Every structure is written in C-alpha cells, then in structure tokens.
Amino acid sequence: MNRSEALSIVEPHLTKERFEHTVRVADTALTLAGLYGESQKKVEIASIFHDYAKYRPLDEMERWITTSYLPKDLLSYHHELWHGPVGSLLIDQEHGIKDEEIKSAVYCHTTGKANMSKLDMIVFVADYIEPGRDFPGLNEVRDMAEKDLLKTAWMVSRNTINYLIHKQTSIYPDTFHAYNDLTKQLYGGN
Numbered sequence: 001m002n003r004s005e006a007l008s009i010v011e012p013h014l015t016k017e018r019f020e021h022t023v024r025v026a027d028t029a030l031t032l033a034g035l036y037g038e039s040q041k042k043v044e045i046a047s048i049f050h051d052y053a054k055y056r057p058l059d060e061m062e063r064w065i066t067t068s069y070l071p072k073d074l075l076s077y078h079h080e081l082w083h084g085p086v087g088s089l090l091i092d093q094e095h096g097i098k099d100e101e102i103k104s105a106v107y108c109h110t111t112g113k114a115n116m117s118k119l120d121m122i123v124f125v126a127d128y129i130e131p132g133r134d135f136p137g138l139n140e141v142r143d144m145a146e147k148d149l150l151k152t153a154w155m156v157s158r159n160t161i162n163y164l165i166h167k168q169t170s171i172y173p174d175t176f177h178a179y180n181d182l183t184k185q186l187y188g189g190n
C-alpha cells in the first residue's frame with residue numbers, strides 16, 4: 001500500500017480537519033524517521049492510519065473492546081482513549097495490515113506505553129508536535145525532537161500527565177508506564 005492508497009482509505013473515515021491533521025502527522029513522522037533511521041514505509045502507514053477509528057460510534061468501539069483481546073480496563077477511562085487500540089484492530093480486520101509494529105504504533109499513539117519501539121515513539125511524538133498543534137511548552141518539545149527521540153517521548157508523556165492532573169481527570173496507566181520506562185532509560189534508577 002502506498003501513501004496515496006493509504007490516504008484515500010482513511011479520508012472517508014475522518015473530518016476534513018482530522019484528515020489535514022493526519023497528513024501533517026505523516027509529514028512530521030517522516031521527518032523524524034529520516035532523523036532517527038526508521039523505515040519510511042512503516043512510519044508512513046502507521047501515521048496515516050493512526051486516527052483511523054477516531055469517529056467510529058462509541059457503541060461499536062465498546063463492542064470491539066468487549067469482544068476482542070483488547071484490555072477491558074479501557075472501558076473505565078475516557079472514550080477518547082479507545083480509538084488507538086480499536087484502530088489497531090480495525091486496520092488489520094478491514095485492510096489486512098498485520099504488521100505488529102505498525103499496529104502497536106497505532107495502538108499507543110494517544111497514551112504511549114512501556115517499552116515503546118522507535119516507530120511507536122515517532123508516531124506518539126509526531127501526533128503531539130505536528131505544526132497544527134499550539135499549546136504552552138510545545139516549542140521546547142519541538143526543539144528536542146530534532147535532537148533526542150527518547151527524551152522527546154519522555155517530555156510528551158510528562159506533559160500529558162501534568163496536563164491531565166491540571167484538568168483533574170483520571171489518567172490511563174499506560175501513560176505512567178511510558179513515563180516510568182522512559183525515565184529509567186534516560187536517568188537510570190528503579
């Protein structure tokens with residue numbers, strides 16, 4: 001599947017704004033792939049499909065979570081978190097994308113997780129820093145993305161946790177797992 005085939009598959013599933021976001025995430029992710037030596041092909045497909053399930057009806061996503069191998073604890077957290085895991089399942093079922101590395105990057109693009117691969121981190125970071133985003137502290141993250149991918153993924157997980165604490169919302173544990181794992185890799189300790 002090439003870039004234009006992938007884009008034409010996802011476009012009908014997204015709003016115009018979300019499709020434009022997807023194209024920017026793909027371009028950002030490809031730049032990171034060049035900087036950090038990751039497969040352009042995998043990065044392209046994972047980033048183009050990252051929001052594939054974003055607009056599925058909630059009852060359909062709930063059904064997929066209930067009836068598949070996906071973790072049931074997702075249902076106890078905000079439904080905004082469901083589209084990554086459900087998307088990783090649907091790109092396989094509906095488009096035969098079986099590459100586990102690509103499915104993993106789609107799965108964890110919102111929350112991160114422990115032991116993220118380079119591909120996981122690239123999509124996780126690209127979704128956060130793409131040029132359409134604008135929030136406090138973003139320039140610091142964008143600067144770091146040119147220097148150190150691990151440190152950038154750490155900043156994204158740290159900022160997300162801080163933001164959610166500030167909003168007084170519950171936090172799906174995968175983001176803590178990402179933060180803890182990246183902290184140990186960067187700074188050592190237990």
Ligand SMILES: Nc1ncnc2c1ncn2[C@@H]1O[C@H](COP(=O)(O)OP(=O)(O)O)[C@@H](O)[C@H]1O
Nearest residue numbers: 078080081110111127160164170171172173175
């Ligand atoms: N671990 C988490 N627990 C709860 N909410 C989270 C977690 N990680 C991210 N979020 C929130 O989920 C929402 C959806 O994130 P995302 O998929 O990046 O959507 P968008 O691309 O629309 O910003 C954001 O508001 C984000 O802050």
